[in-house]
Amino acid sequence: MKVLVVGSGGREHALLLALARSPQRPTLLCAPGNAGTAPLARNVPIAADDIDGLVGLAQSEAVDLVVVGPEVPLVLGLADRLREAGIATFGPDARGARIEGSKAYANTLMDRAGVPTARSRTFEAGDAEAARGYVEAHALPVVLKADGLAAGKGVVIAESTPEALSALDDMLGGQFGEAGATVVIEDFLEGEEASVFAVTDGEAVVFLATAQDHKRIGEGDTGPNTGGMGAYAPAPAVTPETLEQVRERIVQPVLKALRDEGADYRGVLFCGLMLTDSGPQVIEFNCRFGDPETQVILPLLDSDPLDLLWRAATHTLAGAEVAISPEAAACVVLASAGYPGSYEKGKPIDGLDDASGVATVIHAGTRREGDEVVTNGGRVLGVVGRGATLVQALGAAYEGVDLMTFEGKTFRRDIGRRGLAHVVDP
Ligand SMILES: Nc1ncnc2c1ncn2[C@@H]1O[C@H](COP(=O)(O)OP(=O)(O)O)[C@@H](O)[C@H]1O
Ligand SMILES: [Mg+2]
Structure with a gap:
């Protein structure tokens, strides 16, 4: 079996180490990989967000399985494209990946499914006044989240109302670009x-x-x-x-x-x-x-x-x-x-x-x-x-x-x- 792992970090090195100990003895590729993945897999210099490049690689190498490490290619629809090309893929399609790609969407889904989570409300850049009012009336601490992918930097836990308002202004004002054009405001969970x-x-x-x-x-x-x-x-x-x-x-x-x-x-x-x-x-x-x-x-x-x-x-x-x-x-x-x-x-x-x-x-x-x-x-x-x-x-x-x-x-x-x-x- 020929397996392509997409990504270049510690997670992908760990995935390759796990695959390398499979009794099926797979042939391993990694795109783009790093110095640690090189002894385990053939590193191919294609970036993890180069969807066309990755689909082309999987096809030309007749890969049996693609394992996608990072979230960005999944949100961009890599799994959809690979499955369309008939290649088995470990990773959700773009629709499924929205559960990470949009925190507002995840909350909507959870509400509909009755899943326990913090009470939250979502505001668009056009609702700045309403968002400020909601923050001012909110108990402290209050949690503010940029809706989209922000590489772990999009969440602020504000201990005071002025701090919360200034974080809100930063997010709606474009600190995270598109990712923060929508802001989710949540109750703080203890535990x-x-x-x-x-x-x-x-x-x-x-x-x-x-x-x-x-x-x-x-x-x-x-x-x-x-x-x-x-x-x-x-x-x-x-x-x-x-x-x-x-x-x-x-x-x-x-x-x-x-x-x-x-x-x-x-x-x-x-x-x-x-x-x-x-x-x-x-x-x-x-x-x-x-x-x-x-x-x-x-x-x-x-x-x-x-x-x-x-x-x-x-x-x-x-x-x-x-x-x-x-x-x-x-x-x-x-x-x-x-x-x-x-x-x-x-x-x-x-x-x-x-x-x-x-x-x-x-x-x-x-x-x-x-x-x-x-x-x-x-x-x-x-x-x-x-x-x-x-x-x-x-x-x-x-x-x-x-x-x-x-x-x-x-x-x-x-x-x-x-x-x-x-x-x-x-
Ligand atoms: N509602 C909440 N109550 C308490 N802490 C929270 C809440 N939401 C997020 N946090 C804290 O902020 C961190 C980052 O939030 P998270 O939603 O995981 O965003 P991301 O991983 O995308 O940055 C969490 O690991 C948690 O420590
Ligand atoms: Mg997190």
Whole structure:
């Protein structure tokens, strides 16, 4: 079987590592990939948002399955085009991907399906006065979200009314371009956050390990939001009972609503949840695997990863045998100094081989330069440890972290802290 993975980050490296251990021994391609994907797959220099280029590649290479990593090509209709060309694709069509591409749409869908989520209202740029009035009367904190894709930078949790009004003006005034021309204003949910990954062919559902990620750059969840500075799995806060509630109250009704809309949803329905006193509530949906959560949930998939993705892509998921390991995994992200603001690239990385002896080193933003691997992004590497317990997984990850150096290496020492708080240590 020939499989093309679309994307260039740590998530795609983790997907390729999972596919490479399939007993089906697939031939792997990656577009465009990075220095970490090159030993596993043939990297083809086609950008993840070059829809025509990717469809052409899949056709000329007679690829059997395309696995789409990032959200942008899905929102642009890559899966629609590939399926039209007769190529099995893991990823929803453009209609389905709107569940991530438009937060207002996701809320409408949830309202219709009766899915528990924060109370919200949506305002267009033309409704600025009404939006201001709504914000002024709203309890604090209040949550403001740019409707469209904003690469994790489109949400403001305002603690005061002046702060909320100024965020509202920025969004409606074009800070996020089209993505912020529509603004969603939500009630603030209290609780612990967790991520649930439902693999689906549109009807049947398989849950992977649950996870928690760390979005802020600074320890103790301080400083600006990033793409994610680390993650661990499973999330002890999500009990088996909670997962059943997520299946019945959230995933199944949303998939039904998507089918009613005519969406062809095959892939991952990522549920960002707040575990509140009244049960799990949806913060948002993503239409693809999370990054860096993928780096910790795929190593815990004991059954054949290719079989799972193939069944979801070909609508044959019902009855699939999926085995999730009872172990734990943790990922610590190494970033460039200055990230998520501006940062320098091209810093040589030392210790990759040593670190690979104790942990799995995932490449996110790297590039090969002659004999060296150099930094090539804000998030540079993810170091994944695995063990019988979260403590052991974290130990392995940090051992790997300490074996690698590059100028400006920036990371958090407190990954997994919330998970450890659930561990009863006599
Ligand atoms: N209604 C809410 N109540 C409390 N916190 C929220 C709410 N909505 C979002 N957040 C916080 O903001 C973060 C980002 O919001 P999210 O909807 O996931 O947007 P995105 O991932 O697109 O930036 C969430 O991970 C959560 O911590
Ligand atoms: Mg989010």
